[in-house]
Amino acid sequence: MFDIERYHQAADLQDAAAALCADPQAILIAGGTDVLIEIREGKRAGASLVSIQGLAELKGILMEADGTLLIRPLTTFSEITADPLIRQNLPVLAHAADQVGGPQIRHVGTIGGNLCNGVTSADTASTLFALNARLEVTGPAPGWERQEDMSDLLLVKRQVPIDEFYLGPGKVALQTGELLTGIRIASEDYKGYHGHYIKYSIRSAMDIATLGCAVNCRFDEGCRHVEDLRLAFGVAGPVPMRCPQTEEALRGMAVGPVLFREIGRRAAEEVKPRDSWRASKAFRLQLVRELSRRALQQALDDAKGEGGQAHA
Numbered sequence: 001m002f003d004i005e006r007y008h009q010a011a012d013l014q015d016a017a018a019a020l021c022a023d024p025q026a027i028l029i030a031g032g033t034d035v036l037i038e039i040r041e042g043k044r045a046g047a048s049l050v051s052i053q054g055l056a057e058l059k060g061i062l063m064e065a066d067g068t069l070l071i072r073p074l075t076t077f078s079e080i081t082a083d084p085l086i087r088q089n090l091p092v093l094a095h096a097a098d099q100v101g102g103p104q105i106r107h108v109g110t111i112g113g114n115l116c117n118g119v120t121s122a123d124t125a126s127t128l129f130a131l132n133a134r135l136e137v138t139g140p141a142p143g144w145e146r147q148e149d150m151s152d153l154l155l156v157k158r159q160v161p162i163d164e165f166y167l168g169p170g171k172v173a174l175q176t177g178e179l180l181t182g183i184r185i186a187s188e189d190y191k192g193y194h195g196h197y198i199k200y201s202i203r204s205a206m207d208i209a210t211l212g213c214a215v216n217c218r219f220d221e222g223c224r225h226v227e228d229l230r231l232a233f234g235v236a237g238p239v240p241m242r243c244p245q246t247e248e249a250l251r252g253m254a255v256g257p258v259l260f261r262e263i264g265r266r267a268a269e270e271v272k273p274r275d276s277w278r279a280s281k282a283f284r285l286q287l288v289r290e291l292s293r294r295a296l297q298q299a300l301d302d303a304k305g306e307g308g309q310a311h312a
């Protein structure tokens with residue numbers, strides 16, 4: 001049984017924001033794969049829900065005039081993995097989305113929900129960190145007041161870099177009435193880059209990550225040197241995180257054994273994993289060392305496959 005007090009199906013984005021402002025305790029629901037489980041477990045029992053499921057304006061993937069890729073939040077994991085624009089330009093994200101749960105969850109769960117639940121293990125989050133994603137948040141204009149009829153509510157948009165979106169475990173930078181309405185990846189953050197995501201989990205399917213590692217790397221022509229490197233992790237700290245000091249140290253480094261040793265050694269000094277019933281801190285640090293090396297190797301192999309010469 002689901003203990004739900006009230007359910008409102010929003011007609012559009014305006015209606016969703018107005019309903020959330022009218023009832024600040026109401027919970028926004030997209031695919032419901034997190035929210036409904038929490039209600040069923042009793043954590044959010046008696047909640048009122050505002051549903052955005054089916055709103056066409058919040059669904060889909062497109063390329064903007066300057067080459068920026070825009071992913072709307074209601075796009076499901078299956079749609080991301082199958083999308084031609086994503087497969088061609090962001091294969092690392094297609095792969096990360098394909099690691100989530102099982103087919104049923106991937107058909108229903110959305111990328112917006114995966115970010116807005118604020119969970120460090122979210123499979124698409126670390127990849128979006130490594131892609132410097134910018135989030136579009138839409139909500140009431142500052143100074144709005146709660147009234148009986150909120151239909152005239154004025155909405156405004158703001159842009160939030162993904163690393164400023166996560167405030168703590170389960171907590172993201174959304175105020176009352178605000179929704180995530182877009183995820184943008186600029187062309188300079190994916191063109192010429194090769195990325196790879198590795199999820200380590202206890203079971204190979206239907207299990208959340210014990211550790212997730214995303215690499216997004218640009219090599220010079222011939223793949224002799226690292227021109228730019230982004231390294232991000234899930235479950236290596238309370239929220240998804242980048243390793244800026246490791247990235248800085250490896251920028252410009254020659255491709256070879258030192259690079260592959262240093263990425264893991266430095267990253268392990270930067271992350272902050274903890275002990276949990278899934279894995280010890282020591283095991284997670286070992287995963288950080290090993291998965292960062294393997295993800296970089298795969299990114300290099302992919303780069304070479306596109307015409308670079310072998311110089312590993």
Ligand SMILES: Cc1cc2nc3c(=O)[nH]c(=O)nc-3n(C[C@H](O)[C@H](O)[C@H](O)COP(=O)(O)OP(=O)(O)OC[C@H]3O[C@@H](n4cnc5c(N)ncnc54)[C@H](O)[C@@H]3O)c2cc1C
Pocket residue numbers: 027028029030031032033034035036037073074099100101102105108109110111112113114115116117121122123124174178179180181206207208209
């Ligand atoms: C069996 C099972 C296995 C799973 N396996 C994995 C896994 O392997 N990897 C993984 O990462 N996740 C996994 N999940 C978690 C879940 O599927 C994802 O987090 C999913 O992306 C949530 O999306 P949703 O649309 O279902 O979100 P919902 O449950 O609808 O919402 C989740 C949260 O996000 C908020 N929200 C949703 N959309 C918006 C928006 N546009 N603006 C503002 N707030 C919003 C909601 O208010 C809520 O707080 C699993 C879940 C289940 C049940």
